[in-house]
Amino acid sequence: MRLENVSVRYHRRGPWVLRQADAEVGPGEVAVVLGRNGAGKSTLLQVTAGVLRPTRGRVVDRPRHVGWVPERFPADQPFTVAYYLTAMARVAGLSAAEADRAVDEWTSRLGIAGFRRVRLADLSKGTAQKVGLAQAMLRPPGLLVLDEPWEGLDAAARDLVPLVVDEVLAAGGRVLVSDHRNETVRLPGARRWTVAEGTVTETGPDEPEDVAVVEVAVPAARVAGTVARLRAAGHQVLRVRAAGRARDGATPGVGPRPPAADDTALPDEVAR
Structure with missing residues (x-):
């Protein structure tokens, strides 16, 4: 998957948030998106996930199934956890039986099975983030995009994030992740996309250390x-x-x- 000359601005005469960004991530690879707050990391992730259309340029060979986890899950919705996840699984193309199994698996793995009948708007931020991660994984994604995925999670859930990343990579998927908690040290061998002043600089994975x-x-x-x-x-x-x-x-x-x-x-x- 490649970003080719991707440029983004939010208003016709507004400043360019991204300018002619070129970057690439291959099957089985993870890229960590780095940069100060306001540099355009979230914009880059949204473009890569297909949530935001670039003003110029294009994203080539984006996998068909994309899991997208925003920095803040939009929990202000009138659905219970179970209803929302089941509906998202059906939208992702799963049968009713497959959707039930996927919802059971991910609510259990993320420790939110006890919240299945709770409305999204009544969840804490951390629990809502777990729902966001669950919906991204209901159908194994070819591309998983995580914007600050560790934010608000408890210790057990933070430990699960690298395992989820490993599962996607082992299946030949791609992962993009941003983080300001230094949790990405748990993702050895990651490529790096550094966003600064609207440009994206890509570097390969670090050499393994002794x-x-x-x-x-x-x-x-x-x-x-x-x-x-x-x-x-x-x-x-x-x-x-x-x-x-x-x-x-x-x-x-x-x-x-x-x-x-x-x-x-x-x-x-x-x-x-």
Whole structure:
């Protein structure tokens, strides 16, 4: 999928928000859209998703099925969560049975099954954002566009976003995502589209860095705060486990001994 000479302005004589933007993202690739507030990131995402028509230029080879999650889900609608999601699934081309299964799956995965009979207007911002993410995934998208997808989500839902991205990429889809929370460090190998002064500069994925895995032992009561601080600093938390009392020669307060060479292997994913 390519953006070719895309330019956007909202009024005939208004300033250009985007000027002759050219960028590309291929099957199985994710692109992170970077830039200061007001630079035009959301405009670029809307054009890519097909929500906004460019003033000039075009988007080529946009996949047929697009999942679009705006920064703020439009929750001021007179529908319940279940009715809205079911209707969106049918609009996406799913049969009644397929729609029911998809709604069941995504309300369960996102932890909003208990809100199925609640009206959208009565939801908190975080819950409404989960509904927005659910509707984008009801039919597996060839292109998933996420504008600040982590905003307002709880920790469990924030952890789910990279998994959703991985699912789309594994199926050969494309993903575009913007973020100001530094959560995109969880998307290694992403391309970068930087928006500044109306122009878009595209760079390929960073070269992989040498990494190391560090085990840290903390009191159980401080686990949540420690995990939050590590993630905020750009580190990746592989897992949290109960270490129990010091044993096997471990020094109290330091943690258990490192695994031997024949112990269970670490996951492929490593801390950054």
